[in-house]
Amino acid sequence: MYQAMTSLGFAAETHHNEQFALSGAPKGASVLVLGAGLAGMTAAYELRRAGYKVKVLEYNAKAGGRCWSLRGGDRYTELGGATQECRFDEGNYLNPGPWRIPYHHHAVLAYCKRFGVKLEPFIQVNYNALVHSTEAFGGKPKRHREVQADFQGHVAELLGKAVNQGALDQSLTVEDREKLFESLRAWGALDHDGNYRKNMESSLRRGFAVDAGGGLMPLAEPSEPIDRQALIDSGLWKKLIDGQEYEYQSSIFQPVGGMDMIAKAFERETGEMIRYGSKVTRIDQNEQGVTVTYKNSDGSGEAMQDKADWCVCTLPLSILSQIPVSVSQSMQDAIRAVPYDSSVKIGLQFKRRFWEEDEHIYGGISYTNTPIEKISYPSTDYGKSGKAVLLGAYVWGPNAYEFTAMSPEQRVKKAVEYGALLHAQYPEEFDNGIAVGWHRVPWAQGCYGMWSEDSREKHYRNLCQIDGRIVLAGEHASYIPAWMEGAILSSLDAIKRLHTHAVATQRAA
Amino acid sequence: MYQAMTSLGFAAETHHNEQFALSGAPKGASVLVLGAGLAGMTAAYELRRAGYKVKVLEYNAKAGGRCWSLRGGDRYTELGGATQECRFDEGNYLNPGPWRIPYHHHAVLAYCKRFGVKLEPFIQVNYNALVHSTEAFGGKPKRHREVQADFQGHVAELLGKAVNQGALDQSLTVEDREKLFESLRAWGALDHDGNYRKNMESSLRRGFAVDAGGGLMPLAEPSEPIDRQALIDSGLWKKLIDGQEYEYQSSIFQPVGGMDMIAKAFERETGEMIRYGSKVTRIDQNEQGVTVTYKNSDGSGEAMQDKADWCVCTLPLSILSQIPVSVSQSMQDAIRAVPYDSSVKIGLQFKRRFWEEDEHIYGGISYTNTPIEKISYPSTDYGKSGKAVLLGAYVWGPNAYEFTAMSPEQRVKKAVEYGALLHAQYPEEFDNGIAVGWHRVPWAQGCYGMWSEDSREKHYRNLCQIDGRIVLAGEHASYIPAWMEGAILSSLDAIKRLHTHAVATQRAA
Known part of the structure; x- marks a missing residue:
């Protein structure tokens, strides 16, 4: 089968081997895993399968780390002491x-399959969502x-x-020119x-001023394209690129019911070690x-050692x-x-799905140049009555x-205003x-490790090398x-x- | 609210009024509806609400017409007598x-909401699906x-x-040129x-020869773009346009469990009239x-009249x-x-979801220049074990x-071969x-009414006018x-x- 696949030109694209399995742990060998996020639970799961005695130490009262969902009734206290209760x-x-979850994140997908995590489409690109700039x-x-x-149409027109x-001329034969022109059309x-102008052809991409109807309803009317220079100046076209990027291309998924369904699935497999x-x-x-020294996260009791x-x-x-970690200077460095990196996510519950009911936006992401950057609408339960939650802000950088x-x-107030x-x-x-x-999340103090080309060069291998027994x-x-x-x-x-x-x-030995 | 919406520039785009309701039928007035497809059931539902006495005559043993799903155990006999049992x-x-169901098909979406039909995303565009030509x-x-x-990259490079x-120069200022060049980059x-060349940037769109990994796995390797002229000559780029067209743009939906969930929902509301x-x-x-004359579809009994x-x-x-229909000559014409139009759809059940398991294609459509035209993979139940069905052919025209x-x-054999x-x-x-x-479907004898510009001009209004009492x-x-x-x-x-x-x-009167 694999042979046949590669003969059609589909080489393996990933480092993940779905048959991954270690075996033959040294008799009696033990491993301490620090942190019950996905990396920690993967290690615990696979090392125990290989025959190791495994214990996991986790700061939180539940597993998953940043693979985390907040639901009604959850309480969350950030650094600084502010406590929010999710309502x-x-x-x-x-x-x-x-x-x-991108389609090429094979390891995540393989564990989801193995552990029975049900996935559904995440709508990344929605042609009816909004692109907004206060400057345009x-x-x-x-x-x-x-x-x-319009961007594509204008570019095609100019090149044509x-x-x-x-x-x-220097790079194209006459026949090539004709073919290229036909393809651009x-x-x-x-x-x-x-x-590229106002007509039925362009409206069949950009939408109509008046949609086609039935019976003797008024006829469809084409819509007016955005002026080329105004569009380029607006920068709005930048937002279209997201959905074309390898990491966000369709198909892209979410677990049914929240991302922490993955955490819970791993926890079912590894919880007794944690x-x-x-x-x-x-x-x-x-x-x-x-030797790892630790204490209870709530400060109770004495220091313990494993x-x-x-x-x-x-x-x-x-x-x-x-x-304090006793590793080499190079790993310390x-x-x-x-x-x-710093990032803020804000979930907003609304009384109804007005984005669907009033504006016909079903899932997907609207973009704005304001600090909230994105509004992401729920990819599921279209048409459902009652209150619904959208991602009201995904803030990065100085903002x-x-x-x-x-x-x-x-x-939250700012997210509503923007x-x-x-x-x-x-x-x-x-x-x-x-x-x-994320910089106030007690157990992460930031959202992810931000490598530069320079730091990768100097430190990445030193970080990843086995240092003694650690x-x-x-x-x-990782490079992801x-x-x-x-x-x-x-x-x-x-x-x-x-x-x-x-x-x-x-x-x- | 509507005022606020339009102030942001979102005019109504549709002829469908979600508050549509007729009322005040003439006392005792009756309507015969012929056909219990969606048009017929819509008429029956709304006319009864308005106070009419309604009866619907339907050829089949169930409602829905072309809004139809075939499942295991269903038997279907086509014109010519061949009977298939779905397995x-x-x-x-x-x-x-x-x-x-496109996001702008407001009437369908509104009835789905009203009648409780659960919708889920239909995956139209899958960047990991295949584009195939026997000629390229x-x-x-x-x-x-x-x-x-690659198409986008080559076009951007050429225009740049x-x-x-x-x-x-004649159409762009120096500043415009610079901005355009930056946007193209x-x-x-x-x-x-x-x-546009083999490097990390292009691979972040087109995918890598070797994906990024974790720890000390081999480094990511960029992939080689397809040669520009070979790509244009191949015609494969034509297949990308589908997902950009108004009718197929994301978000686009399907009812959970099959399209006839819509038919069944309408039937729940109107069945007693049919x-x-x-x-x-x-x-x-x-x-x-x-006066409508009819007989039992199975040929039994005498002619009846309503x-x-x-x-x-x-x-x-x-x-x-x-x-024979007693309407004016212009409506007759x-x-x-x-x-x-003629079209053939073929559903193929496979022993496993090899497209997911081997090739990481989750939903979406692969295109081919062979007569099957498209392979559409299921948009749901990703990772599910057991047999699964894909659309193995969507044949049009002479094919x-x-x-x-x-x-x-x-x-079916041909669909498997291609x-x-x-x-x-x-x-x-x-x-x-x-x-x-579709030309062998007894009650449709074709898949849809194929208007030309000329026939629209000559006949459309005559077809839609009320003719006496019909x-x-x-x-x-319709224009859709x-x-x-x-x-x-x-x-x-x-x-x-x-x-x-x-x-x-x-x-x-």
Whole structure:
């Protein structure tokens, strides 16, 4: 079968081997895993299958780490002490961390399949969603389809003209020119003469001023394209690129019911190995093994210690860099070399799905140049009555620091204010909201490890090497930062190397 | 609220008024509706709400017409007598007729909401699906994302060069040129100098030769773009346009469980008005009313007659043109002026979801220049074990006539043969199939009314006018041919006019 596949030209595209399985752990060998996020639980699951004695220490009262969903009744206390209680209705949720699974994240998909996590489409691109800039078109949003069709149409028209003027003669034969012009006409929805203009062809991309109807209803009327220069100046076309990028291309998924369905599935498999509410304060190693010192996360009780032959540490570097760890200087340097990006996500519950009912936006993402950046509508339960939650802000960069500095209530208030620039219904329909600023998440203190080309060069290999009896894993120890796939692949690679090393060490001994 | 919406620039785009409701039927007025497809059931539902006495005559043993799903255990006998028994496993189905609902088909969506039909995303565009031509690249399929990224990249590069060569000077200022060039770089994933070439940027659109990984896995490797001229010559880029067209743009939906969930929902509301198994043989009218002659579809019993004040006839013109109807010559001419298009759909059940398991194609459509045209993978139940059904052929034009002429078994065999050019697993994994050629569907004899510009001009208004006491409705009496939206809007418009006329007639009397 695989042979046949490759003969059609589909080479494997991934490092993930669905048959991945370690076996033959040294007799009695033990591993301490630090952190019960996806990297930690992957390590625990696979190492136990290989025969290791595994214990996991987890700061929180539940597993999953950044693979996390907030639902009605959940309480969340951030650094600084502010506590929010989520007041979403049954069935609504916010994924503060990862919220999408690309089709090529094979490791995530394979574990979802293995653990029975039901996936559904995530709608990334919605041609009827809005593209908004306060600096363009008087602040009036355009529809995605208008910007998409018009940018493509204008580009096709311009190139068609250049081709017909003979501007590219040196690189094209006459026949090539003709073929190119024909392809541009079709692709750009140009008229016979190569113009992108108001007519039925362009409206069949950008939508109509009046839609076609039935019986003796008024006839369809074409719509007027956006002026080329105004469109280019607006920058709105930049927002179209998202859906074409490898990481966000269709098909892209979400677990039915919230991203933490993945965390819960891993937890079902590994939960009995996890000690919850454990705050690691120190990691020591010598030639005999690893000693991890920890206390209860709530501060109760005395310091405790666990020992094991090996340690897989998946703590975010933002946390690990604050803890004494007996590793080489080069790994120490690497641990401290990676700043964590800042991001804020805000979930807003509204009294009704006005985006569907009034504006016919079903799922997908609207873009804005305001700090909220995106509004992402629910990809499921179309047409459902009752309250519904959308992602009301996905803030990055300096704006994220500003939002994180606000109280949660202020953040939510701001999200409603900015969102009202796209949806006039916001103030009237708003019900409640919850805001997670990643730099205030106690157990992450940032959203992901932000590598530069330079830091990769200097520190990445040092971070990932087995250091004595300790190996690190997590999205920060991957080339797929911020993604669950990075966490899992990093973990699989780390434990594979650790296992090989453990077996070799035993043989040598 | 509506005021606020329009102030943001979202005018109503549709003729469908969600508050549509007729009221005040003339006392005792009756309507005969012919055909219990969506147009007929819409008419029956709304006219009864308005106070009319309604009866519906339907040829089949169930309602829905072309809004139809085939499931395991269903038997279907086509013209010519061939009977197929569907042998799909539980949960699998083929929609021989409509299979998608665009976001702007407001009438369909509104009835789905009103009648509680649960919708889910239909995946139209899948960047990991295949684009195939026997004439290009030695018959080896490309991935959608490769063709998409490369076509766009090459176009951007060419236009960027033309811009920088000053070829378009007359239409662009220096500043405009710079802005355009910058936008093309971003949009086309060009390098700093404006070249579309093998590098990380282009691979972040078209995919990598080796994906990024975790830990110390091998580094990502960029992939090689398809040569520009070879790509243009291949024609594969034509297939990308589908997903940009108004009718197929995301978001686009399907009912959970099969398209006939819509038919069943309408049937729940109107079923008690329907007489099933009724073949209309004659439609007469005079100044007092309409008389419809019919017999049992199975040929049993004597001819029967029903009388009513008014008649809404939703029979396809392919059928109606074979029945004596007492309408004006101009409507007679219109009824005979519209040929019906030919199409064949083939559902194939496979032993497993190899397209997901081996090739990571989750939903969406692969395109081919072979007669099957499309392979559409299920948009739901990703990762599910067991047998699954895909749309293995959607044949049009001359090929559809050829397929319709074959036996159902031959059609299925052909679909498997052609599909194997895209998926080598086909022969080994094929389980069973079912094939519907629309020209052999007894009650439709074609798939939809195919208007030309000329026939619209001459006949459309004559077809849609109320003729005495008879009005026609259905997708054929709309500007949205072949779509359920056309059928419903046509019906709403027809009954609105009929109701006004009926009330006026009563007042005059």
